[in-house]
Amino acid sequence: MSAQRRQLLKQxxxxxxxxxxxxxxxxxxxxxxxKVNFN
Structure with a gap:
């Protein structure tokens, strides 16, 4: 896997x-x- 692809995956x-x-x-x-509305 290329570094660029890894960067994209991370993002x-x-x-x-x-x-x-x-x-x-x-x-x-x-x-x-x-909850607030029901009370």
């Missing part, structure tokens, strides 16, 4: 991590809001 994994974290935060935030 892809990093962006994927960011997306996963963002989704998790969004889910937690939405869950909190539904």
């Amino acid at each position: 892809l994994l990093k962006s994927l991590n960011v997306v996963l974290v963002a989704l998790l935060m969004y889910n937690l935030w939405r869950h909190k809001w539904t």
Whole structure:
């Protein structure tokens, strides 16, 4: 595997991590809001 390809893969994994974290935060935030609205 070439170094360039490895770099690309690293960047892809990093962006994927960011997306996963963002989704998790969004889910937690939405869950909190539904709880607040129901109370």
